[in-house]
Amino acid sequence: MSPPADGAPAAFSPTDRSQVRRRPQRAHYDEATVYGVLDAGVMAHVGYVIDGQPYVTPTAYWREDRRLYWHGAAASRMLATVAEGAPVCVTVSFLDGFLVGRSGITHSLNYRSVMAFGRARLMTDLGEVRAAMDAFIDRLYAGRPLKLRPTTDDELRRIALVEMEIEDASAKVKDTGVTDLPADDGWAAWCGVVPVETRIGAPLPQPGMGSGGPPTPDLAPYREGARLDDALALAKAYGLPISM
């Protein structure tokens, strides 16, 4: 990547695979938009190919700068494939609402999504794996790694953790009202937006284990009723001083 021109925001260069063909007006390649979508989620869909067959595996992930991280059991098919450096597409998406129109063709969805392309590498150094796992927990629950029973080397060996430098990426965002058509004039069907929101529920302490009672400050962003994306943004901001 070349640095951005003076005054231009840092951006991914659209490539043949990342360029959005349909509705290019909804496409974004700047880091702020791409990272905004990537940082709003916890589950990504990792696409990979084995013998010509596509697989899409949902998995927990996180982002640091231009790198995505995810992990799984050392024995997983997905990890075995992507760790070999096969091409990967990591997609993160959110449903934000139903657009309810007055004709069939104007029904739609509001959404945010990112497709990120690259090749992953397996992290094999135990110290590196330990630091990355701490960074993941710290990214979600700022300061929490310091309170936990330390992970043993044997435990770390059972985790396969991969790092993917994002080579190219695009975001696609639709956040509009219904695109009513002239032909819909006069039709009386209800027309508007039904929002969809992902929120935190009431935390449930595990009976007889740990501190009990209300969640500790590392869990403060996850208060009941908070939007998940707001909670994750807050957690990331809290975690900055001690992140990887």
Place this chain on the structure above:
Amino acid sequence: MSPPADGAPAAFSPTDRSQVRRRPQRAHYDEATVYGVLDAGVMAHVGYVIDGQPYVTPTAYWREDRRLYWHGAAASRMLATVAEGAPVCVTVSFLDGFLVGRSGITHSLNYRSVMAFGRARLMTDLGEVRAAMDAFIDRLYAGRPLKLRPTTDDELRRIALVEMEIEDASAKVKDTGVTDLPADDGWAAWCGVVPVETRIGAPLPQPGMGSGGPPTPDLAPYREGARLDDALALAKAYGLPISM
């Protein structure tokens, strides 16, 4: 698929590509579980391959019996590829909660997911496309197709709609508390589950368009605060008499 043996629930046969290798105790192949996950969502992640490169495109979808449907613009790369009968993996997943443990390795997520494999075919008959689009709207908003301005043939020609018979599929569900380890005994960190819930927000009528005011009965399942999966289940039950 052969019919189930007497008394056995209808199920997908695990195949080499659909068999869950990791945590097989979380795997399900019965139709009830697979359909339960598929019917709880609106956005699927469609995986396909072009020249060895995997792509994962988020898209709106619905299910009828063992068939999945999704659509897009006739010009889209995803539709052009999958409509040729290339192998496809359609994955639907939901994040249901954070498992917050007392050691790094016991942190996890609760989730539901389905991976469904098959090959899609493009629906080319305009009457068939019209019926399917009505079925999609009716599946989400029971009775609504009868209230809408009829879709024109020109509008239908701009939609590419595909049907995929599910050849094999697996569901994976984790809905537990934290798997605390003996080594975690005595550590005082907060331990428990932070649920994540996707819910309907306050409907926003489009100013000056359509009936205005509160949503009509076809939108009744989408009341503010309802869980999205409950709303979709209710909408599907309402729609049964007139579905495709």
